[in-house]
Amino acid sequence: MSLNNYFVPGYGISRTVIQGEIRYFCGPDAIVRPYVHQGRDGFLVTTAGAPLTKEQIEDLKIASHQYEQRQAERNGDEWYVNRPVPVAQKSRNN
Template sequence: MSQVQQYWLPGYGLSRHIVLGHIQYFLGPSASVRPYSYQGRDGYLIVGVPLTREQIDDLATMSREYERQESVRMTGDTGISSSARQSEPYINEIVPVRISGSRRRPIEHESRRAY
């Protein structure tokens, strides 16, 4: 078995929610992870046995699915066509924000102003 190490994992294509919530599933209960920037790039500092390429691919797949589900949840769009399901999900879909009043500010800012 591999030795426990401290290493940086680039964060490209990896959801923070998935990595932080599932690292112990992949590496065992003694593993730890935290967001970390290395040479100006965002990623994760992991203490544990090294992840395999297959495990990293699994984290990326889980991240894509999580981001897709969150995008659907946020937009309330449940009518995804079958052709859209087969293509790569677009996780940066815009999210409509309801505007109130003549100043055209998002409602959440209006409620903060009252305090």
């Protein structure tokens, strides 16, 4: 049994979702890990099964969107609102 490795661009895909769903799509021995390919963030999938189809990747993006929305609601945050976040910074005295 030979294993296939391939890159899946990470844009729109939650790490939690792809790690939870990869075995459903690619078989029980499939694994996924964060990976950077040619400067692009994404995931390296290793499986003996068939690679993800475009439809499956779209399903992962939809599930990721729903997951992120539930997480934001659970934390009491507004959904994907780009607002300033206070960060404590040390003053630099030169």
